[in-house]
Structure formats: structure tokens, C-alpha cells
Amino acid sequence: MKKLSVLLSILILFSLVLAACAPTETPPVEEPVVEEPVVEEPVVEEVPPFEGVTVQFWHVYSDAPGDALQALVDEFNADNPYGIVVDSLNQGSYSDIEDKVNAGIQSGDLPDVVMAYTNALADWYSVGFVADLNPYIDDAEYGLTAEQQADLYPHLREAGSAPDGSWIAYPMTQSANVLVYNFTWAEELGFDEPPTTSAELKELVCAAAADNDAIGGDFAGTGGIVYFPNTTNWLHMLYAFGGKELNDAGDAYDFNTQEAIDTSMYLLDLKNEGCAWQTESYPNPEQGQRRAIITMSSTAGAPFYEAAFEEADNDDVWGWIAAPGPDGTLAVNAFQQMLGVIPSTQQREMASWLFVKWLTSPEIQARWIPASGYYGTQYSTEALLADYALANPVWESGVRLAAIGPSEPQTFPAWSSVRRAINDFSAELHNATSQAEIEEILARLTVTANDLVAEISQ
């Protein structure tokens, strides 16, 4: 016991010594002044100089992408003509950032620029903690020229804008939910080109399913498209069928549409005919083993598919394609890695915007993409990445897809909740037995979604 007492004493002594010696020169976190929510559109007048302004930037990148981003930030700090200093800090996952910003809203410890999902930025905007970027983007001296604005992919402005027109989420890069397509196997089945309509898609996946049924054994019942009924996948197909989440006026959710019925009936038909199936987990291994000719995945999942094909010792050529609709409409479900600016002083907000503008400029984006594997947000970035595209055919197959979108209406009220509701309802849709049942489910989904909006508005 004497030993324990000695151990205790040592521990106490250690804690006291450590407390006394602990480095108190921890880099002071500059606390941005969080002002009252900006209600009126701020008028960008003569902007004071930015010399000495420190912009704190919270992001989600670690490992090699984190190092690459830090190198870019260092370059900005060294070369920017404004004297702005950016303090770039990895804050873990998107979920961690949401927790930190939510806590920071209470305590005042917030960054100047934050990377987040669009719906999170929309939520923070609704309580006055994300700034409208329109005045800065349109600023004559520091904003984007008309040509630069036209260079941005068309769906991105809408994807980052709140219903009141405020531009609250600026895209750094993009990824997308796409169809992962086995070109080699499709050619062997007689399909030289990827399907251009939903009918062709059905023909292809059913042919692949029949091919595997003929092999039998473990392969029986596989081969077609792996379709998990969830929000991302269902909306992806809905976009291809020309559908959307909101009504024509854009002021309410509406899933009670012919496009939504057709999408659900089409998916049900694939399932009932044995041309669509589900795996227990992510379908990468199955695709590598030729148990699925098409799966649905984020383009960010490329390394996992590469590993799966390598593991299966499969040399098939594969890549990304868009989902085709009945009339040949091609669609993906595009996601953006969005940046938001936290309201502070006009000077800090402008300094933040100048950093965002630099970071998302085509030249910098073209250097960031090879490190991150994402896609650009501007047409001119594509030209700068011609060599990278040649060396990375899978990545190249997604370049045009990132430009077509569309994206989910993440800034529309209650989207996070509605998204969860769609997840539940998509499973119901997948188990429906008739069109009448599908129509009833979609009607209920519409009511539920608008109830969620009403609930959040109260």
C-alpha cells in the first residue's frame, strides 16, 4: 500500500508540475466577432485594407489531401497581395464540424470560413450564422466577373442558394452519385455503348442477370444492377426520369408526380424481373467479381472499387456513367463540398471571400483535384486537367457528369428531415406490389415532407 501512496503522490505531483509547466503559449485562437444576424443585404462599400486579417478556415481533410490543402493555404499566405493570413484547421468529419459550429454558435468560438454540407449551412443561415455571399461575389473590385460566373456549372448557384436568393454555400469541388459501369462485360454482352435510355438500361442489366443465372451456383440471382432503396439512389433515378422534389412553384415538396410514380414502377419492375438485387454491404466486391454489372456509388468511392477489382484479379474496364431516363435524359445526384462564410465584420467577411475565391479559382482547383480525387466546379478547370484525365480514365469518365447535376434541394426548409423520410419511404416503395400502392406511398411522403416544413416553421 505504501507503493500505492507513493504512486498517488507522484501522480498528484506530476499533475501539479505539468499544470505549472504546461505551454500556455498555445496559439491563441482568434475569436471572430459574431454580430447579430444580418437581416438586410449588406452594402459592400469601400473595403478597408486586409493587412493582418487572420481568417480561420475549418475543413475536413487529413492525410494526403490535408497536406495538399495546407500547401495551398501556405502558398496563399505567402503570395496573396492583400496581407490576409489563413489559419487552416482540420476539424474531423462533417459531423464533427456540425457539432463544433453548433457549439460555437452558443459560445462564440466560430471560424470565418467553414466547410460543411449544404443543409448544415442552410440551417446556420436560418439562425443568422452564415453570410450571404452575393454582395461579395458581385463586388466590382473583389468579386467574380460575369465571365467567371458563367464559367461555373449551371446547377451550382441554385444548389448553394437559399430560397430567398442568398448565396450561402459556395462549391469548392464536387462528387456525385453515379452508376458504376463495367464496360468490358457490357461489350461482351453486346452493348458497345453505355445505355442512353432507361429501356436500354433495363435490357443491359437483365442480360447480365441472365448471364449469371446461366453460370448458376453462387452467381444465380446476381449480375444485374445492385440497387439499395435509399434517398440518394432513389432521387438519382428520379432526376433521370425528369422528376424533382419540389412543386413547379418551388414552394413546397411534391412527390405525388407522374415522374416519381414512373421511377418507382421502373425500379420495382427491375426487382420483380430479377434484374436488380441487393448485397449485404457495399457492393464493391460483387462488382469486382462480376456479380453486378452496375452499382450505384459516390465518385469519391473510386479507391474502394479499384481495390475490389484488384482483389478479384479482374482487368475489366470500368467507370462512371449517368442514369438514363425514358427520354434519354442523363442525370447524376451531385454533391458539393461547400464553403460558407460566418458573419463577422465586413472586412473579415471580404477577406474570407477573397480566400474562398482564390481556393476555388480554376488554377488552384486544378491543383487540388489530383490530390483529392473530386471534380471541379467550372468548365475552365476541365481544360487544365486534360493530362490528369488522360492518366486517370475512371476519373475522366465522371468529368462531364459532374457538370450535369442536378443536386438535392439542400437549402429548402426541413431538407435534412425530409431526406430521412425519403429514406424510409423508398424502402416502402421498393416493397410495393402495385401502382396504386406506390401512388399511396408517394402521397403520404408528400404530406409527411410538407408537415416537416410546417413543423420547422412553427
Next chain:
Amino acid sequence: MDNKKIKKHSFSVSTRRKVITYIILFVGAFISLLPFIWMISTSLMTLGEALGTAFFPSSLKFENYVIAWQRAEFSQYFVNSLLITLITLSGEITFSVFAAYAFARMEFPGRDLIFGIMLSTIMIPAMVLIIPNFLTVTWLGRIGPIPWINNWPALTIPFMGSIFSIFLLKQFFAQVPNELFDAAQIDGAGHLRFLFQVVLPLSKAPLMVILVLSFIGTWNSLAWPMLVTNTPDWRPISVGLMNFVDEAGQLLNLTMAGAFITIIPILIIYFFTQRQFTDSIARSGLKG
């Protein structure tokens, strides 16, 4: 002959019981070990193998450990975790010992009420307390001489007051016979001397439980450190594991290699304190 039969019969019954017991224990041990075996096995696979259904690697990729160590920047996080754990443990044991002694052996107005209120806070889920605690440490950092956010105080001080530890120690301290205190008083000992020279030597078991459980809790914490740190300066080792997870998925083989690295200190601690720990668990009635 009859006696022999009875003996033989009773032997076979006892052997059968033993066999059944051992089978149950073996199955239990296997179920407990399975995730651990899976972790080690996956840590030695290629990414493709790890994402598939293989249970054992086709060839052992020991280099995963080197890659995990380097990519997760464990060398820095390891030191941070050691410091955080040492400070937290020393503070927790100190405060818990004094608080538990006061509740167990000293009479003061409202003692039971205060203890009851403190005990009831165990029922509050930790996640609910995150934002209030964050606001508190932010405020303390603003009024105090040293910053709390991004520094060791926010990571350690909130966990120095552990109700569970106080409760556990109080139960033990209360069992120390009053006669011992009387005898110590006759010898001229006050509360402090009685605590250090009589009570603590008798309470090795609960102290060991607190030591091991708190070590594991502090070593593995993630959500709170992520909230109160913005830079890697004081982030613990669990944060390093997040380097292998992104929005598209998880580098499972490297995650498992990293996970194995992070639990090595826990295994070492447990290895050296195994006997005392199991003994103390049995004595403290924590099992089952």
C-alpha cells in the same frame, strides 16, 4: 462395490459438469475474442481483402502498421494521449478519494442530500452535457489565466470529478470499521492521516478499478476532444484513427492496424494489473 459405483457415478457427474462449464467458458471466450481476432486479421490484409468477405489475409501485410503509424501521425497523438490520461487520472483519483472520504466518514449538514444529487447526475446521458460543458470551459478559459480550449484543462479537468469513482470509493470507505478510526484517533491521527495510512491501504481494489476504467475511458475518448480542440497540439490518439475515414468509406485495413496500435497501452496496463483488477472487480461487485 456399491461405494465404487457411487464414486464412479459422482466422478462422472462432476466431470460432466466441468466439461459443460469449460465448453460454455470456451464459447464465451471465443465470442469475446472474435472481434479482436478479426481486428488483427483485417489489419494484415490488403484493402480489397478487408472490404470483401475474407476472414484471414492471403499474405500478411505488416507494413500496414508502419503506414498507419505514419499516416495517422500517431507519434504526436500518442504523447498527447499519455499526458491527457496522466493528468486526468491523477486529478480524478485525488478528488475522488477526498470527496468519497468526506461522504463516507465525515458528518456535515446536507451530506446525504448532496451525495444523492451528485449520484442522480449519473442518469444524465453524457451527450446531453456536451454543450453545457463546452460553454462552461469556454467561459472558464476567458476568465482564467490560461486558455482552456485547445489546451489541457478542457481535456482533463471536466473529467476529474467522476461521480462513479466517488460512489465506488465511498462504498468501500464506509465499510472500514469505526474501531480503526477510534484507534487511530487515540494514536493522535486526524482524518488526513487516517485516510492515507489506514483507509487507502485497505482500498487498493477499488482504486485499481478506477485506475483501469478511467484509463480506458480517457484513452478512447473522441467526441469531447474533437469539440474542444481546433489544432492537433493537444488532440488524442483516437483522432488519428479518423484519418482513415472519409465520406466515401473507410480504409478498413489501416483503421484496424491503427486501432490495434491505440489499444497497446491498454493491453500493457491490463497485463500488469490483471490480477489486482480481476480481484478488485470480484470484491467490488462490479461483475455481472
